[in-house]
Amino acid sequence: MTTDFPPRVLLVDDEPLLLKSLSAVLEANGFVCRTAEDGFEALRCLRETPPDIIISDLRMPNMSGFELLAIIRRRFPQIAVIVTSGEFIVNVETSGLLANAFFQKGEYTPQQLIAKMRELYSQFPMRPPLPKQEQSPLWISRRSNEYLLATCNECLRSFPIEEKSSAGEGLQTTECPSCGAAISFAVDSNVLKMLKSYRTGTEGP
Ligand SMILES: [Zn+2]
Incomplete structure (x- = not known):
């Protein structure tokens, strides 16, 4: 960790039980969590206190995770983004456009997620810029x-x-x-x- 402050995390998913269990695990590991059940609630949270890390699903009601991430990447490029999704990413090497890391739902452990969060947070504010992609994700x-x-x-x-x-x-x-x-x-x-x-x-x- 590069600062004394606990990293702030915004969790976005339309499954309340998942939000509850994941934020409990992350809080136990020193993260401060807020949760949002859809994209609009997430944007409200972002306006109030921008987090250091966002963990978002891609499939949600009202505003899809794809739309949400497009807005976040443009307006809050400093925030590290992790996608956990049931949607399948085809080409991981170009996915950096929308997220810094991608986890397939049901195929990762909390330890793997936390390790990635610490890695991304430790790069702040010197996170390497995303390379300009020739090909689309x-x-x-x-x-x-x-x-x-x-x-x-x-x-x-x-x-x-x-x-x-x-x-x-x-x-x-x-x-x-x-x-x-x-x-x-x-x-x-x-x-x-x-x-x-x-x-x-x-x-x-
Ligand atoms: Zn376009």
């Missing part, structure tokens, strides 16, 4: 009908990729529906395999 949304999402490198909004353009493999380009920026993303056989297996229900929840 890709996500697989695990709703009833799984589909690919890309995050725009310019406006940071996330949008579903049309089926026809995600059908093939390789480096592809499309236009951001929000800001019109040209974005490129890579689809490989693993991504297609993953999508297919989620859709046919042979894997995942």
Whole structure:
């Protein structure tokens, strides 16, 4: 830790039980926690006292975690962001656009999360700037009908990729529906395999 103050954490998730248990674990480890059950409540908390670290889900009512993170990255770039989600990130190396770290829900221990939080907090305020990404992060949304999402490198909004353009493999380009920026993303056989297996229900929840 680089300061005497306990790190302040904002937890954002629409599951109250998860918020309760996670904040208990983090408080026991020296963090000061606030919780928010959706994106709007999170933004209210941010206006009052910006935390050092935000831990957010991606799938929430009212405002999706993707939208929330796009706002946080623009308005509060100094805050470290950790995503814990059931949505699947395809290319971890480009995900830094929206988050400093990513944990798949149900596949990490509190110790791993706390170690990452301490690492990010120790870099403050000298956290290395995010490299400018050539390619956009890709996500697989695990709703009833799984589909690919890309995050725009310019406006940071996330949008579903049309089926026809995600059908093939390789480096592809499309236009951001929000800001019109040209974005490129890579689809490989693993991504297609993953999508297919989620859709046919042979894997995942
Ligand atoms: Zn855009």
